[in-house]
Amino acid sequence: MRSVQFAEYGPATVVHVAEVAAPHAGPGEIRVAVRASGVAPGEVRIRSGAMRAVVPVEFPFRTGFDAAGVVDEIGGGVTGVGIGDEVFGMAATAIRGTNADFAILTAWAPKPAAWTWTEAGGAAGSAETATRVLDRLAAGSGHTVLIQGAAGAVGTVAVQLAVARGATVIGTASEHNHDFLRSLGAEPTTYGAGLAERVRALAPAGVDAVFDCAGGSLPDLVAIAGDPARVVTIADVGAASHGVHLSHGAPSDGEGSAVGHADPVAVHGLTIAVTLAGEGRLRVPVAAEFPLAEAAAAHELSETRHARGKIVLVN
């Protein structure tokens, strides 16, 4: 089968499609014939070598963390899903490899009819991540939540999940994305200098929680929240020096690692996403889709850091 991989650190051009043996579903797993899968910015940084001190990897590194497809193999002990079912879900963090013709999923949910394959292929990682962080922030009804980097893959889903929880959401993005953020239910503002003043104008009573999807501005975000415990980042490896929790799901990063303990994976985020999609309250904005063979171009787009929504590979 085809699998997207890289065998050395370097520019996007080191990403290529290789012919590899198809994997098989082990206990508790399913295999899907992949229809679409997400491009993960974290893997783009791993590929560049920027993360080598924090996330050591073995080559070849098979990319892809989430996917949507048709179930074609079911591992031992798995119930509630059948061959031919259409699902979306996630691979084990240590295995990955969903940017391929077949992928092993360890968490999945039925593909909502309201989503295209492309949307479903890019949904699981964002839904899980956003749910994990909103849970930790205890974001709920009556709260005001600031989402930094709200126009990206995780941010767009986080805005909608926070709105669905009854929160008032302020989202940051470049100005040309402000109408788009409004369409998702957020009150938009720009990031960068003067953010605290702009947020104060939008939320004079203050914000209850801050979800940082961008990194690089934790001092400002802590000042806005008034307490580092009210800030969670998914993108700033310097979080600990600001007293802020860096949420991630990678199991290999234990005590003493640069990025700290992994949080439990919020698998229930997939079920929540299915429910909201069925109610027409959650869409998965797709920034661009590329054929599997053009994964390098997808990495290049991700590196601009200005994709609006999720970048997806289609089979």
Ligand SMILES: NC(=O)c1ccc[n+]([C@@H]2O[C@H](COP(=O)([O-])OP(=O)(O)OC[C@H]3O[C@@H](n4cnc5c(N)ncnc54)[C@H](OP(=O)(O)O)[C@@H]3O)[C@@H](O)[C@H]2O)c1
């Ligand atoms: N720890 C975890 O569990 C986990 C899980 C998933 C992702 N991540 C990480 O979280 C980050 C977000 O992921 P993603 O997939 O949402 O990324 P993404 O889709 O590539 O994010 C792109 C967005 O970032 C915005 N942006 C760029 N620079 C910004 C800045 N200085 N301040 C605020 N926003 C800025 C852009 O907004 P404009 O175009 O409007 O400027 C764009 O919409 C990445 O670093 C990713 O690696 C971590």
